[in-house]
Amino acid sequence: MDRDSLGRRLRRWLKDAAPPVGLALLCGYFLWHSLHGDSGLLARERRSAEIAEAKVTLAKVEAEREQMERRVLGLRGDRIDRDQLDERARTLLNLVGKDEVVIPYEANRRLY
Numbered sequence: 001m002d003r004d005s006l007g008r009r010l011r012r013w014l015k016d017a018a019p020p021v022g023l024a025l026l027c028g029y030f031l032w033h034s035l036h037g038d039s040g041l042l043a044r045e046r047r048s049a050e051i052a053e054a055k056v057t058l059a060k061v062e063a064e065r066e067q068m069e070r071r072v073l074g075l076r077g078d079r080i081d082r083d084q085l086d087e088r089a090r091t092l093l094n095l096v097g098k099d100e101v102v103i104p105y106e107a108n109r110r111l112y
Helices: 003-036 041-074 082-093
Strands: none
Touching: 003 041, 041 082
């Protein structure tokens, strides 16, 4: 074999191999981005986890809001909840009953 025929064979092989190799590289590019891109499968899983976390937080906040609404409804309207009214008045006026025990705490650790 002489050098010219080897060179021609090599060029012909490269010419024949270029389209499949190019297609394989293009497929690899799209496969990589379908997994790791902004809209890929891994990003989708991350977003799903964040959504689940946000739903848990939302449920906690909604429960807290409902509890606050119930307490406010107990202080409004024609029917007032005496226990809540008593608790709120004692807190605002800084008063205690005769049968209650007062536990002092530090000024920087206020409850309200």
